[in-house]
Amino acid sequence: MRFSNCYIPTLKESPADAEVISHKLLLRAGMVRRLTSGMYTYLPLGLRVLEKISRVVREEMAVANFEELLMPMVQPADLWKESGRWEHYGKELLRFKDRNEREYCLGPTHEEVITDLVRGEVRSYRQLPVRLYQIQTKFRDEIRPRFGLMRGREFIMKDGYSFDATEEGSQQNYWACHAAYKRIFQRLGLKFRPVEADSGSIGGNFSHEFMVLADTGEDTIAFCHSCDYAANVERAEVTWNGQPCTQTCAPAEKVATPNAHTVEEVAALLGVAASSVVKTMLFKVDGKAVAVLVRGDREVNDIKLKNLLNAQDVVMADAATVQEITKAPVGFAGPVGLEIAVYADAELQAGTDYVVGANAGDAHLVHVDLTRDATVTAWADLRAITPEDKCPRCGGHIELTRGIEVGHVFMLGRKYSDAMHAAFLDENGKEQIMIMGCYGIGVSRVAAAAIEQNNDEHGIVFPPPMAPFDCILLNLDPRNDEVNAKVEQIYAMLKDMGVDVLMDDREERPGVKFKDADLLGIPMQLVVGGKGLAKGIVECKDRRSGEKGELPADAMAEAFSAWAAKVREGWAQQQG
């Protein structure tokens, strides 16, 4: 492509409403433009990036024996009522009616549609498994769209689905897809990790998220230094193998703690460590109040609570509820004498002589033994993992890091196929329900995540496989015939070699071209100018390392190939 024929509106300044680096750079590089909250137009260069990502996705899905199809974006409400999600999905599902007052929604995902398709066609175990996927625009009416392409309302997703006759078959497809995802993100040049995950509202019993490692990620993941255990902190197990404490302590005693609402304030006032204080948090679980106890220096993981109680909805209790149940303002709740269910983090069994809230204003109890003084409904793993915890698999060191979720694979089991009666006859002529899996990759989010992970002060540094072009060829002096001839010659040569090249033939000063080339993040830069040609050389620059070199102008083909191999090698090493 010739730059002069391209629509690449680059900006010197970034618009004020762009917060994260990927959003700023996508706007500045002329790749996307915002239409309205959470919705973006992909300009030609941005579309190229999406297509490069999609190509890798398609190739690897094919290896996993998935076939591509395309389903409608608008879906009838009836299907969602059948699966039960019309009630459960909430406001993120954008609903509307047609002229005949029939109800529809915009597809945020396609379990219902694909299940409807397959149940209508597949009758026999001989027709299974079925593995299908699509790459399509999704719509989720996010409560708060933000971070540009990272969390839009409209976004591009690859969603795949498998239908199996047997548990083993379903697992095989799950792991085949898991492997395909590893290859996809590997090929795309990203630093990433598959992590064990909570399956959330999609449902199902087992799932992995694929996280691109970046400090700006919205998720926190925990991983082990010694083995390959890695999990989203939402899920990361905390194992407590200790012996319950057998020591006794003095009788509980009420002490005044005026205005000490937080663990820190209480600990400071009473001169004890935060770990000697028990934090009592009240939650509403499907509308019912429960108390959760964790050590004062720990955090409650409400997803573990939700899973423990097999609940739909967990929220922190509001101040009025706290007042009603504890007869005290927020900050003085404690387990002693509480009449609701009390769930305690297992780790608390290790100690005694705790400080707890007294369920009375400005007062706490000291010398509390939870088994002696309180009624604990159940002990369980209810807190968030910390770097001091041991790996639940091998006991190794745990580290926390930030990540961006770009892919998610779920074993759905029979959740949808049961609700929508997707059945087949097995070899005994007996009706069975199909076993499903679903597999998503946020294609547009991958682009944003890649930029979060790969950028510098000059702009984007695209991993070569997803860069809009492989190489940018700068003509520094378009008025010089000799330079022009050389540039055209190199341009034709690169195209013949199969290199995706953008030739900057604009009537601009050299500085403008250098700045734009860096901003766009194209991995390889070739610079042709009068100065270099006089010496018989063409300059080259590796966008990632910034390393510059010189290639002989009269033997470009071999020299370029050798240099390109070096650039790719640099990327491979960086990825590790």
Added chain:
RNA sequence: CGGAGCGUGGCGCAGCCUGGUAGCGCACCUGCUUUGGGAGCAGGAAGUCGAAGGUUCGAAUCCUUUCGCUCCGACCA
């Protein structure tokens, strides 16, 4: 949905408190000069100040309503 903030040429902003002819930088157009890291000079085009209503002799500025957007929180593949 709760809290905070912002809407002024394409982009980034000032002006608003204290009402009185709408400004700056970048980008854009023309000309000349310049040409290896976002050029210089000169000239030019472009804004019913988000919208509606009100107060006033007079509103970008004060008041009310409304729409849009952003940030924090709750929520979420």
